[in-house]
Amino acid sequence: MGGHHAASGAAAWVAIASTGPYTLGWYPLDATGILIGGMTTAGTALVCDWDHRHSTVAHSLPPVSNVVAAGIEKLSGGHRQGTHSLLGASVFVVLAAVASQFQVSTAVGTLSVGAGVLCMLMINLAAKALKLFPKSGWISNWIFALVMAGLVTWFAPEQWSWLPLSMLAGVVVHIVGDLVTTGGVPLLWPIVIKPPKFWRKIPVLNDIWRSNGALSVPLLGRAGSKREWLVLIPVSGYAMVGLCVAAWSLAESHVPAATALLKSLVGML
Ligand SMILES: [Zn+2]
Structure with a gap:
C-alpha cells in the first residue's frame, strides 16, 4: 500500500525532526526542514518497492523509472527481496548521500543540484502516492515537488545534510x-536461511520465520487489513498536524502579513 508507507514516512520524520528533539533531543530542524523533510521522507518510504514494475515509484518518471524498476527487480532477486534487506537499505542511504554531494558552482553561488533533484523526485513520488492532487493529474505533482525543492534551496540550502537521514528513515519505515503487514522481508538478504522442516509445522512460529526464509511479525494482519487502518489513521493524523504546524511557522516567518490576515479572519468568526 503505497499511500500507507508514505504517510508512515512523513510521521517518522515529524517524530525525528520535530517531536523527538523537544522531548528526547534527536535531530532538531527548523520549520523548512520539518515540512520539506516530511514530504521527502513520505517519498523515500516508497523506494524499496522500486523492485516491482507496478509500484508507484516505478511509474514516477516514465520511461526511466520503469527501466530502473526492471533492473532493480533483476538485481535484487525479485519483489520484496534485496531492496527490503539491511544491505538494500544501506545502498539507498549511500546513494542519497552521494547524490547530496553533487554540487555545481554558478554565478549566483553553489547549487546543490543532486540534493535538489533527489528531493524533487521524492516529493513528486509522495504527492502521487498520497493523492495530494487527485483531480489535476501529474503536472500538479511535479509543480508541487519543484516548489518544495526550490523552497529549501532558497531558504535553507545548508539543510540538505538531512537527505541521507530522510532516506534512512524512509527505508526503515x-x-x-512490510514486516508487520505482509509475508515478511528477507532482512539478511542475500543470505537466506530457511527454517528446518519441523519448524514449518509449528503454528504462529512458522508465520514469524517463514518457509521461504523471510522474517515477519504479522501484528497488523495482511496488507490493507482493518488493523492496519486502525494504526494508520492516528499515524497520518500525527504527520498532518506536525507538517501543518511547520508550514504555519514557515509562513509566519516569511509571509507574516498573510498569517496575520488569516488570524484576524479566524478571530472574526
Ligand atoms: Zn515493500
Whole structure:
C-alpha cells in the first residue's frame, strides 16, 4: 500500500525532526526542514518497492523509472527481496548521500543540484502516492515537488545534510511496515536461511520465520487489513498536524502579513 508507507514516512520524520528533539533531543530542524523533510521522507518510504514494475515509484518518471524498476527487480532477486534487506537499505542511504554531494558552482553561488533533484523526485513520488492532487493529474505533482525543492534551496540550502537521514528513515519505515503487514522481508538478504522442516509445522512460529526464509511479525494482519487502518489513521493524523504546524511557522516567518490576515479572519468568526 503505497499511500500507507508514505504517510508512515512523513510521521517518522515529524517524530525525528520535530517531536523527538523537544522531548528526547534527536535531530532538531527548523520549520523548512520539518515540512520539506516530511514530504521527502513520505517519498523515500516508497523506494524499496522500486523492485516491482507496478509500484508507484516505478511509474514516477516514465520511461526511466520503469527501466530502473526492471533492473532493480533483476538485481535484487525479485519483489520484496534485496531492496527490503539491511544491505538494500544501506545502498539507498549511500546513494542519497552521494547524490547530496553533487554540487555545481554558478554565478549566483553553489547549487546543490543532486540534493535538489533527489528531493524533487521524492516529493513528486509522495504527492502521487498520497493523492495530494487527485483531480489535476501529474503536472500538479511535479509543480508541487519543484516548489518544495526550490523552497529549501532558497531558504535553507545548508539543510540538505538531512537527505541521507530522510532516506534512512524512509527505508526503515518501509521495511518495518512490510514486516508487520505482509509475508515478511528477507532482512539478511542475500543470505537466506530457511527454517528446518519441523519448524514449518509449528503454528504462529512458522508465520514469524517463514518457509521461504523471510522474517515477519504479522501484528497488523495482511496488507490493507482493518488493523492496519486502525494504526494508520492516528499515524497520518500525527504527520498532518506536525507538517501543518511547520508550514504555519514557515509562513509566519516569511509571509507574516498573510498569517496575520488569516488570524484576524479566524478571530472574526
Ligand atoms: Zn515493500
